[in-house]
Amino acid sequence: MADKPRMQVRLFKPSVGEEELENLRGVFERAWLGLGPLVSQFEKEWSEYIGAACSIGVNSATAALHLALTAYHFPRGSKVLVPAITFASTATAVLYNELVPVFVDVDPVTLSMDLTDMERKISSDCMAVIPVHLGGHPVPMEKLLEIAQAHRLAVIEDCAHCAGGFYKGKRLGTWGDIGCFSFEEKKSMTTGDGGMICSDQKDLVEPLRAYRWIGIDKDTWKRSAGYTSPEVMDARHWYYEIAVLGYKYNMNDVMAAIGLAQLKKLDWMNARRAEIIRRYLDGIKDCRQIKPLLPYELKNAAYWLFGVRCDQRDKLILHLKQQGIATGVHFLPLPLHPLFKEFDDAIPISKKIWQTFITLPLFPDLTDLEVDYVIEALQEFDQR
Ligand SMILES: Cc1ncc(COP(=O)(O)O)c(C=O)c1O
Structure with missing residues (x-):
């Protein structure tokens, strides 16, 4: 790359x-x-x-x-x-x-x-x-x-x-x-x-x-x-x-x-997001370390978020940042915020799995060229 x-x-x-x-x-x-x-x-x-x-x-x-x-x-x-x-x-x-x-x-x-x-x-x-x-x-x-x-x-x-x-x-x-x-x-x-x-x-x-x-x-x-x-x-x-x-x-x-x-435009925008997700899924299907965030079911879908899970989350975020690719994390479990600390936090699964989440670029005007650029960066990381 x-x-x-x-x-x-x-x-x-x-x-x-x-x-x-x-x-x-x-x-x-x-x-x-x-x-x-x-x-x-x-x-x-x-x-x-x-x-x-x-x-x-x-x-x-x-x-x-x-x-x-x-x-x-x-x-x-x-x-x-x-x-x-x-x-x-x-x-x-x-x-x-x-x-x-x-x-x-x-x-x-x-x-x-x-x-x-x-x-x-x-x-x-x-x-x-x-x-x-x-x-x-x-x-x-x-x-x-x-x-x-x-x-x-x-x-x-x-x-x-x-x-x-x-x-x-x-x-x-x-x-x-x-x-x-x-x-x-x-x-x-x-x-x-x-x-x-x-x-x-x-x-x-x-x-x-x-x-x-x-x-x-x-x-x-x-x-x-x-x-x-x-x-x-x-x-x-x-x-x-x-x-x-x-x-x-x-x-x-x-x-x-x-x-x-x-x-x-909403139906069109949702359909375009589904198309992009399909491209991402195809691009990462052989990855060993990077897996889809959700069990995406793309028929009649209205997905707003595309993300992946990766045990080396922060390393992958930095790798993508180096390539100019923006990422996010959705979401830190709420009981981990100071505001919600006083409430019961018996949520063992949430506390564990959120640490692997990465949100990737997804919006209707994202071009196939940009999606392929992100996929290539993901594959490059996966093959390290
Ligand atoms: C799950 C969820 N609920 C509610 C909201 C609040 O939406 P708004 O920014 O329109 O207040 C958000 C915003 O990101 C959200 O992700």
Whole structure:
């Protein structure tokens, strides 16, 4: 590889272009940038795409997860099961609601919650479970739901990694009671930052519209139509009430404009990611030290993450860095962070296996040339 030109390969890159710019131009021309009609349109199109009765746009999956738990008003100190290997937001949502996270060990192959450990850790004060479809690999939801139903647990799916994915022909995010999605800049599709709550249980989630908007019971953009309308001869057109302690968690029209364009490309972006993963898998199939991170099943897939496992993880990271190839690690088990140290950390598998994880470049605009460059660097390391 020494005589080859050195490339710089990014880890993630949003795929944005003319379609997003065109939608943004419309927002600028209307000069309504905040929570407005495009958020409603995006919510409607998202509900149709996902097959859910109702969707609520927010400014992140972190906010979505926070509010999804808020919807239940669980007694303070109740427990919520979360996987040990996930991003912090899955568990900070629990803490924001003054609830207690119970960390469940992961299955060593799929990296999603080990359902035996989950069942073992359920106690009478346990109210909910948040399965995470890590990297886009689906949790076996029919089995998880069976356990959750037997113990009357609410099920909130953390779909930050799997927008557009299916499990057994049904959309991820529609298996549980509530699905929470991320449109953060690196994710399967993006709105810069952004998120979506979706559910078939309108009575449960509709109150969250006020919670995402400082507790205000009416959207300003709808009220504002009456400010100058002679048909609304009501001097109190400005009136609204705040009955709940809400947050400034709303999505806005700038985000929604980008999201509407991205949604049209989502299936293509997921298909392209699957194609790249297929190329990676083929490239490393004969490696002895480097194995795929997940048991990738690429039909109808919505994988967001491609990674490998390697016992010499740090040496491989440095080797790739030398070649200009960006890497990451998803994720350090949460109980290893100081914030979560006080919670039970009986997660022996997670603590062991995370040390072998390396995330590799994956995004729709990654070229075959770049993928082959990464593969060659992996093979070179493997043959040492
Ligand atoms: C599993 C998981 N859940 C939730 C989040 C939070 O998403 P957001 O950045 O949209 O708040 C992330 C972000 O990386 C994530 O990986």
